[in-house]
Every structure is written in structure tokens, then in C-alpha cells.
Amino acid sequence: MNTARIAGAVLVMAVGIAALAGPAEAGSHLWKINEVFSSDDGTIQFIELHECCGAAGEIYLTNLLFTSKATGKRFRFPETLRGSTANRYLLLGTAAFAALPGAPRPDYIIAPEFFSTTGDTLWYSEQRNYDRFVFGTGDLPTDGRTSIQVTDFRLDRFTTGKNSPTNYRGETGSVELMDALFQRGDCNDDGKMDLSDPISLLSALFLTSAEISCTDACDANDDGEIDISDPVAMLVFLFLSTRPLPAPEVCGADATTEDPLNCRAFSGCP
Amino acid sequence: MRRPSTLALSGEKRGLARALLLATALAGCDCPSCEEAKGVNGWCNTCSTGYVASLEVPSFELFETLDAHGHDIDPARISCASCQKAIEDDGLCEVCRMGYVKGQLYMSPLTYYLARSELRRVSDISCATCRENAAAWGWCDSCGVGRVGPYAFASREDLKGARRAIDILKGSLARLERCESCAVASFAGGRCPECDIRYRDGEAVLE
Numbered sequence: 214m215n216t217a218r219i220a221g222a223v224l225v226m227a228v229g230i231a232a233l234a235g236p237a238e239a240g241s242h243l244w245k246i247n248e249v250f251s252s253d254d255g256t257i258q259f260i261e262l263h264e265c266c267g268a269a270g271e272i273y274l275t276n277l278l279f280t281s282k283a284t285g286k287r288f289r290f291p292e293t294l295r296g297s298t299a300n301r302y303l304l305l306g307t308a309a310f311a312a313l314p315g316a317p318r319p320d321y322i323i324a325p326e327f328f329s330t331t332g333d334t335l336w337y338s339e340q341r342n343y344d345r346f347v348f349g350t351g352d353l354p355t356d357g358r359t360s361i362q363v364t365d366f367r368l369d370r371f372t373t374g375k376n377s378p379t380n381y382r383g384e385t386g387s388v389e390l391m392d393a394l395f396q397r398g399d400c401n402d403d404g405k406m407d408l409s410d411p412i413s414l415l416s417a418l419f420l421t422s423a424e425i426s427c428t429d430a431c432d433a434n435d436d437g438e439i440d441i442s443d444p445v446a447m448l449v450f451l452f453l454s455t456r457p458l459p460a461p462e463v464c465g466a467d468a469t470t471e472d473p474l475n476c477r478a479f480s481g482c483p
Numbered sequence: 484m485r486r487p488s489t490l491a492l493s494g495e496k497r498g499l500a501r502a503l504l505l506a507t508a509l510a511g512c513d514c515p516s517c518e519e520a521k522g523v524n525g526w527c528n529t530c531s532t533g534y535v536a537s538l539e540v541p542s543f544e545l546f547e548t549l550d551a552h553g554h555d556i557d558p559a560r561i562s563c564a565s566c567q568k569a570i571e572d573d574g575l576c577e578v579c580r581m582g583y584v585k586g587q588l589y590m591s592p593l594t595y596y597l598a599r600s601e602l603r604r605v606s607d608i609s610c611a612t613c614r615e616n617a618a619a620w621g622w623c624d625s626c627g628v629g630r631v632g633p634y635a636f637a638s639r640e641d642l643k644g645a646r647r648a649i650d651i652l653k654g655s656l657a658r659l660e661r662c663e664s665c666a667v668a669s670f671a672g673g674r675c676p677e678c679d680i681r682y683r684d685g686e687a688v689l690e
Contacts, residue, residue, distance in 0.1 A: 242550065243590075266581060267561035268554040268588055299557030334676070342544050342667075347676050367673035368681065 241271035241294075242343035244303060246335055249346070250310075250360035250376045251353060252390055253477055255326035259306035259319065259378050262337060262344075265366065269297040279305065280339040283329035287339075288321060294381070304380040310388065317384040330355050356475050357390025392475050393427065394464045394482040398447055400431035404481040408451065411444035418444075427476040429467045435459035437472030524551035524597065536597060536649050537632045542659050548667045549652070551594050553587030573599070575644075580672060591670070593648035599641050600634040620646050651685035 247263035260279070264271050274290035281287075288305060306319030307327065328335060330353055337344040347369055353361055360376035363369070379385040398406040401413040414431050417423045418441070425431055431439055433446040435458075450458055460468060464482035467474070516529040526533040526546055533539070533546035540546045558570050566576040566583070575582040575595055582588075582595025589595040605617045612623040616630040622642055628635050629642030631649060636642040655670040668675040669682040680687050 242547065243554065266554070266579070266588055266590070267556045267558070267566070269557040270555045297557045297560070299560035300562070341547050343547070345676065367671055369674060369676070 241273045241277070241298070242338070242341065243268045243271045243298075244274075244337055245344045245366040246337060246346040246363060247302070247366075248360050248362050248376070248378065249328075249335065249348070249353065250378070250388075251328070251330050251355055252357055253330065253355035255328075255330055257307060257309045257313065257357075257388075257390065258323070258325070258327055259304060259310050259316075259376075260323070260328075260335065261378050262303040262305070264298045264301050267299045269299045271298040272296075277338045277343075278336075278340060279323075280336040281328040282334035282336070283332065284326065286324055286327050288323045288327070290321070301381055301383070302379040304378050306378070313388045313390075315386045315388045317378055317380045317382075317386045319378075320381045356473065357388075357392070392429065392466065393477065393479040394466055395427050395430040395461065395476045395479040396463060396465075396481060397430060397435070397458045397461055398433050398450065399481055400425070400427075400433075400443075400447070402427060402430065402479055402481050406447070406451070411447040411451075414439075414444045414447070427479045428474040429476040430479060432472075432474055433458055435467075435469055437469065437474060439474070522602070524549075524594075536593065536634070536652060538649070538652060538656065540656065542663055542666065544663055545655060545659065545666050545670065548671055549594065550590045551597065553584065553589055553594075553598060556583070556586065556588045558586075591648070592644060593652055593670075596636070596641055596645035596648055597634060600636050600645065602633055603635050605633060654685045 243264055243266050244262040245265045246260065248261035251258040272294040275293050277290045279288045279290070303321070304317060304319045305321045305323045306316070307325045308322055309325060310316055311319050311322065332348060332350045332352070335346045336342065344366060346363060346366070348361060348371070354373050358375060359373050361371050362374055363371045376387050377385060378387075396406065398410055400410040403409065417425055418439070425439070428439055431443055433443040433450070436442065446458065450456070467476065514527065514530055517527040517532070517534070519525065520527040521534040521537060524535045526543070532541045533543070535546065535549045535551045540549065556570070558567070561567060561570070563576060563579055565578045566581065568574065569576040570583045570586070573584050575592060580592065581590055582592060582598070584595065584598040587598070589598050605614060608614045608617060610623060610626050613626055613628060613630060615621065616623060617632060620629075620631040620642070622629040622639055628637065629639060630636070631642065631645050634645065636645060651670060655666045658666040658669055662675060662678055664677045665675040665680060667673070668680070669685055669687070672683055674681045681690055682688065
């Protein structure tokens with residue numbers, strides 16, 4: 214009787230182990246969030262992952278989720294990768310990003326405004342917390358040229374620089390979102406340059422901190438900065454000087470592209 | 484502590500788990516899945532707990548961070564010169580804090596030293612000094628072997644490294660109750676985003 218009881222228990226054990234064990238759940242956890250880019254309206258975004266450590270077999274991505282905590286949006290990886298993954302990249306990008314000249318073809322398309330431009334937590338595999346990158350308000354440039362580039366994934370340390378997305382095939386590129394045309398000095402974008410422009414700029418600088426959609430237009434002396442010298446330059450032009458402000462005097466692009474200013478929108482020009 | 488939803492047992496499997504536990508109780512054994520997990524630094528789905536270096540790791544997030552297995556590598560694509568030397572020497576890269584054993588990558592000093600060890604059942608040890616060492620840790624001059632629990636090391640350096648790494652893991656486990664993210668960060672040498680505390684070598688650092 215005892216022998217039969219023990220034998221029965223052993224049989225249940227064997228069956229139970231077989232039923233509960235299942236296949237080993239391989240996880241590809243050496244992909245790290247490497248670069249993050251967004252336009253100011255979030256329609257053009259990409260996230261680049263990088264295999265950090267030279268591991269060749271980090272291919273098991275099927276059903277892992279990439280998540281934005283701020284927006285709640287998720288992307289589910291559809292399938293296993295092929296080939297050696299050592300030191301390679303994965304590129305997730307919106308369709309609008311994919312359509313840009315200079316953009317390498319994303320490996321996966323994500324929804325527009327996938328993550329927040331004003332601070333977010335991005336997870337590669339929220340289920341298993343393989344990698345998490347946190348950035349705060351003001352960390353993510355939205356000038357259409359610059360991206361966040363992670364320098365230490367353990368400490369969430371990053372720098373910013375010219376974007377350089379790379380996909381799994383090793384194709385790399387860079388995108389530059391074109392600025393709108395504008396008129397120098399028409400800071401309030403009402404179609405003409407007059408006393409209201411230095412007044413609105415002084416208000417934005419010292420009273421309201423209102424956002425300026427076309428900082429190039431307000432940079433009246435084209436020195437690459439928005440400060441008190443710009444309304445002064447406007448007033449000098451309006452009342453004292455016949456010399457025009459730096460180009461463009463009518464609708465045009467900023468010839469000085471090496472400054473941090475841009476022109477996201479300017480309704481006074483086509 | 485967070486449990487992975489993907490590893491939650493279905494109702495049918497829970498019933499089977501109960502039957503299994505009953506059967507093992509009748510046979511006088513512990514959870515066999517746990518015993519199996521202990522032997523391979525694995526996760527027991529039955530009890531929702533893991534084992535690394537014979538220590539119980541009840542947090543799946545920390546268990547995944549421990550990453551207690553080797554990774555195949557492509558040496559030609561590794562750019563770190565220190566890693567390249569470590570691959571040749573079966574050594575530890577102090578820059579990247581990763582180790583290499585027989586061409587496999589281990590993501591932490593702990594798993595590196597475990598990979599360099601031999602797992603031996605204490606009941607199989609005949610030397611009295613070694614048995615005493617296996618109860619805690621120590622080196623046996625007669626046998627030329629160091630032990631930390633069931634792990635046997637061929638060099639004093641490996642023994643020292645393993646002991647230090649296991650102490651770091653114990654510190655992380657102690658932090659689990661307060662903050663799971665701190666437990667993870669303290670092991671990995673990272674930063675806890677919840678508490679904004681940075682860790683190095685298992686200790687919080689002031690910044």
C-alpha cells in the first residue's frame with residue numbers, strides 16, 4: 214500500500230512538473246534605449262534601441278511590449294529577429310518620420326505622438342523591465358534636428374546632439390525638419406512690422422513668458438539669441454535707422470542655421 | 484512586490500499545482516519546481532519565486548536583472564578593448580562590469596563568478612573543513628578549494644569576488660521590502676528612478 218502511494222505521488226509529480234514547466238521563456242533583455250527624437254507636435258518621432266553588449270542571440274522579441282508611461286501607448290514586437298544581434302540597432306518610428314528624406318526605414322512603425330515631448334518614461338518590455346529610460350520636462354529637444362542620446366543606460370545619463378537613427382540593417386541617416394518661412398522683425402506674426410512687435414517681444418521676455426512659435430522672426434539682430442537687444446534693434450529700425458534688419462526682409466528662410474532658434478510656424482508666409 | 488502577469492498560473496494549472504504539492508507532501512518532499520530552480524538559478528512558476536546563488540529572490544524584476552545565465556556573443560562586434568581581453572582570458576571587464584566564461588557573456592560579477600564555480604551538494608563533501616566552509620564561506624588549504632554555500636571555487640580570488648558579489652545581492656534582497664526599484668538599482672549599479680538614489684557596488688552614493 215505504501216509503495217503504491219509513493220509510486221502514485223511520484224507519478225503525479227512527474228506529470229505535474231511536465232505540465233507546469235513549459236518551454237523556457239527566453240527573454241532578449243540586452244536591448245537598451247539609445248536615442249529618442251521628436252518633433253514639437255509629436256507626429257515625427259523615433260526611438261532607437263541598441264544591443265548593448267555584443268550578445269548575438271537577443272532575438273526573442275515576440276510579444277514584448279514597448280511602452281510610454283505618459284501616453285499609455287504600446288507597441289508589441291511581432292516576431293523573432295534574424296541574424297546575429299551583437300551591437301546592432303532597432304528603429305521604431307512613426308509613419309511621418311519614415312516618409313522624411315534622410316530617414317532610414319524604421320524596423321517597426323509606431324503610432325504618432327507615441328510618447329510625450331514634455332517628459333516620459335519609456336519601457337522596453339514593461340512586463341519584464343528590461344530597460345527603462347526616464348526624461349523630464351525640457352530634456353527632449355524639439356527643434357527638429359536634435360535628439361536625446363543615452364550615454365549610460367544604467368544611470369539614465371544622456372546628452373543631446375544631431376539625430377542619427379540606425380536600423381537593424383545598419384542603415385543610418387539624419388533628418389532635419391524644415392522651418393517655416395518668415396519675415397524678420399514681425400515677432401507677433403501679424404503680417405507687418407510695427408511698434409506692436411517689440412512690445413509683444415518685451416511682454417514675452419519679461420511679463421508673460423509666452424511661447425514664441427517663430428523665434429527666428431523675433432531675433433531682430435540675428436545674433437542667435439532672444440534678449441533685450443532684439444526689441445531695441447526693432448525700435449532703432451522703426452524710428453532711427455533706414456538700414457534694414459538682417460534678412461529675410463520679406464518671406465524667406467533664416468540664412469543663419471547654426472543657432473538654436475527656429476521657426477515652427479509663421480502664418481504670415483506661405 | 485510585483486509578480487509577472489505573464490507567469491501567473493491559470494485556474495487549471497493552480498489546481499494541478501495544489502495536487503502536485505499534495506503529492507509531494509505525501510512523498511515528504513519540498514516543492515520540486517523550487518528544487519529544480521535552485522539548481523539552475525531559475526524561476527519557480529509554482530511558487531512565483533526565483534533562486535540565484537541559492538538565495539531566494541521573490542521579485543521577478545530583480546530576478547530578471549540578475550540575469551543568471553550566459554549569453555552567446557559575437558566577439559568581432561565588441562568594441563570595448565577591456566572586454567576583448569576579458570574574452571581571451573575568461574575574465575571580468577572592470578569597465579563594463581561584465582564577465583566572460585568560455586565565450587559566454589555574464590552581465591554581472593555575481594553571475595560571472597557563479598559561472599566559474601562548480602555546484603556541489605554539501606552531502607557529497609567529505610572534507611570537514613570544506614563542509615564547514617559550505618555552511619558559510621571559506622578556503623580549504625588541504626583541498627585547494629574555496630566555498631560559498633554549495634559553490635566551489637578554484638582560486639582565492641574567485642572566492643573573494645563571489646563572496647563580495649553575493650553580499651551585494653543580499654543587500655539588494657534586504658531593500659526589496661522598502662523599494663523594489665532600489666533593490667534592482669543597487670544590484671545593477673544604477674539609479675532608482677522612484678527614490679532618485681544612485682548605487683555603486685551595492686551602496687547608495689551621494690551625488
